[in-house]
Amino acid sequence: MALVRHRRQPNLRLPLPESSERRPRFPLPLPPTAPKPAGGDAITAADLENLAVLGHGNGGTVYKVRHKTTSATYALKIIHSNADATTRRRAFAESSILRRATDCPRVVRFHGCFEKPSGDVAIVMEYMDGGSLETALTTSGTFSEKRLAAVARDILEGLACLHARNIAHRDIKPANILVNSQGEVKIADFGVSKLMCRALEACKSYVGTCAYMSPERFDPEASGGNYNGFAADIWSLGLTLFELYVGHFPFLETGQRPDWATLICAICYGDPPSLPETASAEFRSFVESCLKKESGDRWTAAQLLTHPFVCKDPETH
Ligand SMILES: Nc1ncnc2c1ncn2[C@@H]1O[C@H](COP(=O)(O)OP(=O)(O)OP(=O)(O)O)[C@@H](O)[C@H]1O
Numbered sequence: 001m002a003l004v005r006h007r008r009q010p011n012l013r014l015p016l017p018e019s020s021e022r023r024p025r026f027p028l029p030l031p032p033t034a035p036k037p038a039g040g041d042a043i044t045a046a047d048l049e050n051l052a053v054l055g056h057g058n059g060g061t062v063y064k065v066r067h068k069t070t071s072a073t074y075a076l077k078i079i080h081s082n083a084d085a086t087t088r089r090r091a092f093a094e095s096s097i098l099r100r101a102t103d104c105p106r107v108v109r110f111h112g113c114f115e116k117p118s119g120d121v122a123i124v125m126e127y128m129d130g131g132s133l134e135t136a137l138t139t140s141g142t143f144s145e146k147r148l149a150a151v152a153r154d155i156l157e158g159l160a161c162l163h164a165r166n167i168a169h170r171d172i173k174p175a176n177i178l179v180n181s182q183g184e185v186k187i188a189d190f191g192v193s194k195l196m197c198r199a200l201e202a203c204k205s206y207v208g209t210c211a212y213m214s215p216e217r218f219d220p221e222a223s224g225g226n227y228n229g230f231a232a233d234i235w236s237l238g239l240t241l242f243e244l245y246v247g248h249f250p251f252l253e254t255g256q257r258p259d260w261a262t263l264i265c266a267i268c269y270g271d272p273p274s275l276p277e278t279a280s281a282e283f284r285s286f287v288e289s290c291l292k293k294e295s296g297d298r299w300t301a302a303q304l305l306t307h308p309f310v311c312k313d314p315e316t317h
Pocket residue numbers: 054055056057058059060061062075077108125126127128129131132175178188189190191
């Protein structure tokens with residue numbers, strides 16, 4: 001069983017260069033004041049006690065913490081002071097994007113950001129006690145269409161809210177969709193997200209988890225030197241739902257390890273993956289609307305919220 005799980009989740013990120021090859025580590029000058037939380041008094045390091053480590057990410061660690069006065073539980077993302085300049089800059093970008101999205105109910109709520117005396121940057125967020133959809137897939141197996149329709153609706157509501165605020169997430173994947181014990185599904189990890197200055201400003205940078213990137217993101221020059229970050233999120237959503245249904249990353253067979261050249265060629269030059277025969281016509285049509293090779297042909301989040309797959313009475317799935 002353990003072997004199967006290990007194989008089901010190949011590392012879908014391209015490996016980082018050895019640390020010696022990365023840019024030298026130097027602290028980034030911080031903005032004069034850390035962003036304040038949406039309301040109430042700012043939370044500081046002294047207010048919080050660590051309860052557990054929730055996970056490690058690129059340049060940081062996420063802790064489960066308790067507020068000493070209110071006993072409220074939060075998730076605290078710490079970006080270490082010795083992280084490279086890009087990672088630290090992204091931490092501030094992540095907190096300001098989360099702050100901008102505080103009124104999006106399907107986005108993990110932002111509660112504050114502060115700098116510790118050590119230079120570590122801390123982001124205080126709503127604690128999601130049910131783990132990620134990636135964990136759910138590993139522990140409980142593939143999702144039924146009924147559950148996927150509910151998950152798709154929640155993610156789409158989150159994306160529609162973000163896109164309406166000119167925010168492209170750019171790293172939608174099962175590991176970045178969190179759940180809680182109330183059954184709520186929320187989008188998390190805005191470490192590579194981008195705030196567009198204009199609604200149709202295009203993205204150029206090559207960030208996010210490689211395997212979930214849309215074809216145009218591998219070759220933005222082919223589409224005029226940039227890509228539409230909102231349409232790229234929809235592609236990633238299509239792959240995410242596909243993976244939750246079949247139990248493995250769509251372009252790979254079960255247990256297959258990614259050969260990056262083959263995978264990128266399949267994404268860029270092959271046909272979009274097709275769901276198995278067991279999938280309903282509505283689900284198939286929904287995923288096809290997300291996985292259009294041409295980004296301009298992909299449905300938007302607002303359009304997909306009207307698709308029969310997510311609008312249908314849940315009892316009839
Ligand atoms: N609000 C939260 N509630 C509960 N768990 C969380 C929360 N935010 C993050 N986590 C968990 O912490 C771990 C790392 O989180 P996250 O992916 O945000 O860090 P990261 O440094 O951005 O990682 P990555 O390098 O993958 O982008 C993940 O396992 C995630 O499930």
